Amino acid sequence: MLLLVLGVLLWSGVHLSVAMAPAQRTRLVARIGLRPYKGLFALTIVASLVLIVIGWRSTPPTSAWLPPAGMRHLTILLMPLAVILFTSSRAPTDIKQFIRHPQLTGVKLWAVAHLLTNGEVRSLVLFGGLLAWAVVEVIFINRRDGARVKPPRVGGLRTTISALIGLLVTGVLVFAHPWFAGMPVLALR
Known part of the structure; x- marks a missing residue:
């Protein structure tokens, strides 16, 4: 720990x-x-x-609480959105018209999604800790940078390409998840 x-x-x-x-x-x-x-x-x-x-x-995965049934499905639905937000921060995309900090919003969504399905103490440390960091980071960046200035629109094509890249990265993360997290996302039989 x-x-x-x-x-x-x-x-x-x-x-x-x-x-x-x-x-x-x-x-x-x-x-x-x-x-x-x-x-x-x-x-x-x-x-x-x-x-x-x-x-x-x-x-060791010491249980802190038992997550409600069905949360795993919600996490699987939220994760592609989190990864798309995360990857779109460095790409030309219109997502930035609506979300000031897409990368940190993606981290927050990732953390919340994982907290929904992981009732272990180590999950509280990892996902809760990084959720807290992302919230504090946004506060300090906004304080440092001042009022928000929206970037120019780039159009649907670039936004779609960015989203597709995010989906591709999601697939790679699903495949690699057993290696870095020690557990598969999908149990294929």
């Missing part, structure tokens, strides 16, 4: 530092350079993900 907690805290702390302490980030970039900063940031994120995966897989 300790590795899982450390991974979630490291992930959250590194990401929050950008929005909460932009002056310190600017000073660090000035001191070590942009590329080394980005490399250090990426390395820290990868380390947090490794801690999360190892922590998750090494923590």
Whole structure:
């Protein structure tokens, strides 16, 4: 459990530092350079993900509550939406006309979807922790960036392509889920 907690805290702390302490980030970039900063940031994120995966897989699934029947189906329906939102943040898409932070909204939807079906203590730490991080991150980004300025519209074709990419990524995640989470999403017989 300790590795899982450390991974979630490291992930959250590194990401929050950008929005909460932009002056310190600017000073660090000035001191070590942009590329080394980005490399250090990426390395820290990868380390947090490794801690999360190892922590998750090494923590026994101790039950905190029994999820209601049927929630798994809801999670399976919500996940493609979460991934589409997540992937659309870096792509030209009209989703940004309606959602200011599609990537963080995708993370929040992912976390809620998983909390609906996972009544384990480790799920509360992982999904609850990353849900809390995403909520706080949005607050600090909005405070830092001020009033929302909608990007220009890009049209239905680009939005559809972005959604299709999100669906493709969802398929990859479903396939890889047993490897990084230790459990299949779909039980095929």
